[in-house]
Amino acid sequence: MYEDKFGTEEDPIVVPSLEPERIIGVTDPEDDTLVVWGILKEAEPPRQFVENGEFYVLKMVENVKKVGDVVQELEGGGEAKLEK
Numbered sequence: 001m002y003e004d005k006f007g008t009e010e011d012p013i014v015v016p017s018l019e020p021e022r023i024i025g026v027t028d029p030e031d032d033t034l035v036v037w038g039i040l041k042e043a044e045p046p047r048q049f050v051e052n053g054e055f056y057v058l059k060m061v062e063n064v065k066k067v068g069d070v071v072q073e074l075e076g077g078g079e080a081k082l083e084k
């Protein structure tokens with residue numbers, strides 16, 4: 001889910017979504033205190049929100065892992081489980 005790369009038009013950052021569109025915020029590469037907000041839509045080509053910034057594309061998924069789930073998987077080596 002979290003990609004360690006710079007998203008290019010040929011190899012964009014994949015943004016998972018449960019819905020056919022999703023609002024994302026990206027920082028300006030020249031001033032990381034500025035956040036530019038935009039909407040990604042299903043089936044659209046890779047999109048760049050700021051000049052010299054990364055490209056993003058939306059991918060519909062059945063579920064989206066939360067940060068805590070990913071951390072638990074990395075630390076424990078297994079799937080995160082809900083506590084009762």
